[in-house]
Amino acid sequence: xxxxxxTSSPHFRAVLRIVAxxxxxxxxxxxxxxxxxxxxxxxxxxxxxxGIGAILELVGGxxxxxxxFTRPVAFILAGEMAVAYWMFHAPSSPYPAVxxxxxxxxxxxxxxxxxxxxxxSWSVDARLRxxx
Numbered sequence: 001x002x003x004x005x006x007t008s009s010p011h012f013r014a015v016l017r018i019v020a021x022x023x024x025x026x027x028x029x030x031x032x033x034x035x036x037x038x039x040x041x042x043x044x045x046x047x048x049x050x051g052i053g054a055i056l057e058l059v060g061g062x063x064x065x066x067x068x069f070t071r072p073v074a075f076i077l078a079g080e081m082a083v084a085y086w087m088f089h090a091p092s093s094p095y096p097a098v099x100x101x102x103x104x105x106x107x108x109x110x111x112x113x114x115x116x117x118x119x120x121s122w123s124v125d126a127r128l129r130x131x132x
Contacts, residue, residue: 021060067125
């Protein structure tokens with residue numbers, strides 16, 4: 001049974017990449033456009049840390065969903081999440097469950113995994129590898 005799972009590893013990695021990308025993309029959409037209704041307002045100053053983070057989430061999340069440039073994108077997004085945690089969450093409490101930084105930590109380590117492991121199957125990166 002575990003051998004069958006081992007051969008499915010690239011597919012599971014792709015699912016993890018796609019789900020993380022969609023969730024990350026959703027954060028950017030909320031910050032930039034205030035969608036869905038009732039979410040945080042979409043009035044973000046683009047050249048602020050919050051605005052730059054929102055752009056990274058929108059563009060980076062989209063690229064992850066597609067599996068395009070996965071390793072460099074994952075590197076940048078892991079850094080963004082580390083900065084987000086240490087600048088915005090950690091100062092209020094050292095405990096992630098209290099300071100609301102759980103998602104930032106999880107995203108950071110998922111992105112570090114994708115940096116090391118690559119996009120998996122079902123990706124632009126995999127298609128480009130096959131073509132060359």
